[in-house]
Amino acid sequence: MIVRFGYVAMSTVIKDCSPSKTMTMASFTKLNDREAGLRKLESIAKMNLHNTLRLLKHNVGSDIEVYRMTSKLVPLGTHPDLQDWDPFAALAGEFAEVGDYVKKHGLRVSFHPDHFTVLSTPRPEVLASSVRDLQHHTDMLMAMGLPATAKNNIHIGGAYGDKPVAAARFKEHFAALPAELQERITLENDDKTFNALETLEVSRSLGLPMVLDIHHQWVNNEGELPWEIWPEIQQTWKSPLALKDVQAGEHLPPKIHVSSPRSPSDPRSHADGVEPAPLLAFLKRIAADTPAVDVMIEAKLKDGALFDLMAALKELAEAGNGITILDGASINVEP
Template identity: 45%
Template structure:
């Protein structure tokens, strides 16, 4: 079995390579029409070019799993800005998609925490649909819309989980079917446990992204080994191994915050549970040190008996 490790958004090892340069609506509004357009075009071009730089870095280091920045396009979903962010950069989007496909990389987006389908307020659901559509449009421009995924959480409980989940069930199906097909759900660190999130995934036929750190902070009654068969089952038919998230607590007091690197002592029980299950998986490292954290953890695992490092970002067990 193979475990592949990836990271989120920014390769800290690269100089000035942020793919998340942005512009606030307040600053946009202060500028004249020409300056607004120039600023939006400049930032978007920089973000897309830095994404390409990052992908080349990943390829060179054997990192096949990568989460793209949701902030590639500044003010893309703001109703008062409402600009065509695809046509002017079609060549860059296509270049990104071609690179991903050529090297068989696994990429994803993670829309922000305000992308909710459990809210009793209709405008929150409407905004969630807009945000999911924005991410899907970018994948479509890249030619990855049938392959790459967008990961979200179930959302808030609003004082009653059963009612909130019922709202999720009603609101989520308002999304375009093609977008729903590329959506995954993740358990969170305060509200919906892994088992509760799994039930929603099973209801909608969605793949489940299990976050070990979140499960540790918000465990429910199930152990990892008990959940793995159901987790893997949600990925059947996708043609991909399951994806997991991994980070470790920043401190004893800040247990939900992510540390700079992954503490191997914290992570090893999870890794061993995957090893015992015996099937390949992809693991997204969510540590603050980004690519450096992913590469360090793979290096540390590669030194253990029964773990063989096969590239910068992969371990064979």
């Protein structure tokens, strides 16, 4: 089984390369010239996209083919007081440059809209904000010229005192989304509310690919082991929505998230790095029936955690643990 590792947004190795520089609305409103303020926001966004391209080049140089982009590329891009501002015309060249690089090198990129994007909400104003945020993320991917294989990963959201009703509301709100938003969504289990089994049920009913977070599953489950439900999760990656824009004869590998608990007293928070043993235990259990899987590392050290994990895996490979190092960010795992 081929396993590719990726990381989230920021680099702790490349200095002065933040793709998430921003401006607060308070600072924006203090500016006397609104048009000058909008040009300033566009200038910040151009720097964020420039730094994203720098990170992608760093990734390619390090054999990293999986990367989650920051949602903060365009500062204040979804603020309700700036809905008359369309930044994409001014940023067309920068977005296209990032997208061209992604396509040239066959990278797998994604977004993860924040926890305020909740389709299970009963509040119309929150729903409108959530749809606006999903549209913004989709607009960024489309500005990059990326196919629907570039996804927006979200959680189901809150239970609001009645989890079955909230799940049904999520399905209803999802069904009302434009097709261009639907085809880019993946659904992930969370660490407090909708567990892996509940998320799988919603994913299957909507034909959505499911991202299994094995850390979340560890702290929020119904007694199932993660590899026991993996065959059904893997099947969600064969749905029409999952396969949209996938080339004939090719496949989009399932994706999982991995992180390690910060401490026994704080099991939900993420540690600086990733402990290899629990991850390998899972990978070995699924290797026989899974040709390939992509692993998003959600650790505080970002790409530094990826490099540390690869160093640890190299030692294990040399000791003969059914692991083969393929390059700087991928391995082969034998059952």
